[in-house]
Amino acid sequence: MSELIKWFEKRRETKALATIQQHSALTTSIVEDLEKAVAAAVNNKMEDMRTCIERVASNEERQTCCGEK
Numbered sequence: 001m002s003e004l005i006k007w008f009e010k011r012r013e014t015k016a017l018a019t020i021q022q023h024s025a026l027t028t029s030i031v032e033d034l035e036k037a038v039a040a041a042v043n044n045k046m047e048d049m050r051t052c053i054e055r056v057a058s059n060e061e062r063q064t065c066c067g068e069k
Helices: 002-042 046-065
Strands: none
Touching (some): 002 046
């Protein structure tokens, strides 16, 4: 029985690390798009800004719907 408990503990740890990695990658992508949106706004490139903001909104939605609040 002890081996089974160890297996579940390791599995939980592995899943937690995978979730953290996914969350980190998505958060980094969101921050990069926000940076691009600000740069586009500063340079008066409104269409580029909108595109970046739409990607941010889409990624935020993905992050929320996947239980990664």
